[in-house]
Amino acid sequence: MALRDSSALRVIVYEGPGSDPLPERLATITALLERGHAVTRTGGDRPVAPADAAPTLVLGRFAQAPEFSGTTAEWRVRDITTLNSAQIADVVESTRAELGAARHGEWKPWFPVIDYDRCTNCMQCLSFCLFGVYGVDGERQIQVQNQDNCKTNCPACSRVCPEAAIMFPKYKAGPINGDIVSDADLQKEKMKVDISALLGGDVYSMLRLRSDKARSRFSKERDSDKALTERQKCLVKLAESGDIPPEVLMSLPSPEEIARRAEEAAAKARAALEPLG
Amino acid sequence: MSETAPHPRLLYCHCQYAQVVPKEVKAAVLEQLCQSGTAFEAVADLCEMAARRDPALKRLAGTGAVKIAACFPRAVKGLFHQADADLDPQSTEVLNMRTLAAGEVCARLFATDLAANVPTKASTKPENPAP
Structure with missing residues (x-):
């Protein structure tokens, strides 16, 4: 849409x-x-x-x-x-x-909303999102530009925001749903980013690596039903760790495409953070 | 349609495209608005309007004091901002139908005073507030 x-x-x-x-x-x-x-x-x-x-x-x-x-x-x-x-x-x-007024109901309005009182314009969300939801305005301020590219029910970008500045108003729990941010929430957000950094700073690489390992393990399985069960278990674990819907993980593009998109997003973020010449 | 009447305008969001506002709360609030005989605005879903940057949000945000029955004040502020229709924090009260009972929402909607509660700067709530 x-x-x-x-x-x-x-x-x-x-x-x-x-x-x-x-x-x-x-x-x-x-x-x-x-x-x-x-x-x-x-x-x-x-x-x-x-x-x-x-x-x-x-x-x-x-x-x-x-x-x-x-x-x-x-x-x-x-x-x-x-x-x-x-x-x-x-x-x-x-x-x-x-x-000719707007039509409604063709799309569940699921998209990030930025709390600019909290946002520090660090561009982590822009670097992270593979789907081009984020961009910058003429003054290099982060903004949500393509709401309908967002994957329904996926709050993953809010998880990488170190300031808990990304809301999904239709999410089930705070502070992502817009509830007041608590000190404990901020500590949790910081921990998540630190963990991501320890793992090499690239969450998608981590996810892909885990997925590849799982795939390699499954390929050695003779029992396809058992392999399928294992794969489902693995996806459930991945989904739970980031609260990412399994269908979003299933629809991730190839490793090469992920790498290309991630580099594109990172380049946008770097450009936005460069000093104005 | 007066623009200078003494009471705040009332705006109700039906949160049509998600199940996060308890059905019984929004149904009871809408019912009391309809029975009240007072004028009000109702929208199907503020999120959907914000995503489309619906110009109607400027109409709803502008022109004086407003009380909004919707969800969390921080989220409502962000939604209007996303549509370039900033709410005036001094003259906006948001009633959260996700956490309040219908009676509490209606009591504040129909009260003649306005308790502005849209956040104006980043703040956090302590985990264990002092007694």
């Missing part, structure tokens, strides 16, 4: 003057959220975000359809008096397609 700078369809559930209250308000809003839309419910004495350039659909039980002015965006108004929540969701989906 190619991510792009497109806006979600803004759906305004209008219950102000000229519109009756929705009998299925909760069901309707839930159905819209489950399809990925952004919903504004008007009413009461609180403000809502102002109109902007986002494509917008106004839903209501209108005695007389209101007119909206003063926006530059594509606006649509739809009377939903006779529709149930599922039918409303269908209407909204077809309007989304018609207005």
Whole structure:
């Protein structure tokens, strides 16, 4: 999936003057959220975000359809008096397609989020990631550039960050999920980096070496079922040590390709760390 | 749609594409928002919007005080930043539906005051805080 700078369809559930209250308000809003839309419910004495350039659909039980002015965006108004929540969701989906608003739900949003209060711009994440998720901006500040290259459920890069500055908000546990970083977390992060350095500083080489050793052992096995069991055990161990999903390990490219990508990433990191000339 | 009303705006995240926010918590919070008669904004998934750098996040971050029912404040801050839509730490309160009960979230959402809690600098919590 190619991510792009497109806006979600803004759906305004209008219950102000000229519109009756929705009998299925909760069901309707839930159905819209489950399809990925952004919903504004008007009413009461609180403000809502102002109109902007986002494509917008106004839903209501209108005695007389209101007119909206003063926006530059594509606006649509739809009377939903006779529709149930599922039918409303269908209407909204077809309007989304018609207005060219962002599509949702094709990709689980799993990607790193950098805590710039903690990040020291050391480029370890850029050096580590083989999938081109990271890059630098014009001022050589590390940033996440290709979110959709990230391997779903893999938090490995957060494990190499010495400052616990990389979050995955949908991860199960802290501090990777965004919870406050504890002193103990920082000590753990430092230990991980030290271990990596002791092993030669190249985690991928280590993983590959272990995998090759295991493969060599399996090739000597006559019993293919036993070999498969051993291989699975080995992958489970690797996965547990870095909390890396087995499917990510299984999909690692060839040793030559890993070496090429790792060198490419390291070169990017070195370039970013060179003094500005 | 007033921009100068006295109360903070309310924003709810449904965390649609993961199971990390307890279902019963987000369902109860959304239900109380719907029953309250008050205006609010709801999005399917802040992570998904941040990944796409959805311009809507600028609309949601700007224009005054806001209370956000979502997940950890540090993560929410980072998500908005990633979309070039920085939250104002002085006028943003994040209610964490991963750790708070629905009643606690709603009590803070509907309170008239705002307890700003978005982190403004790196900090760590001690492992064994002094009594």
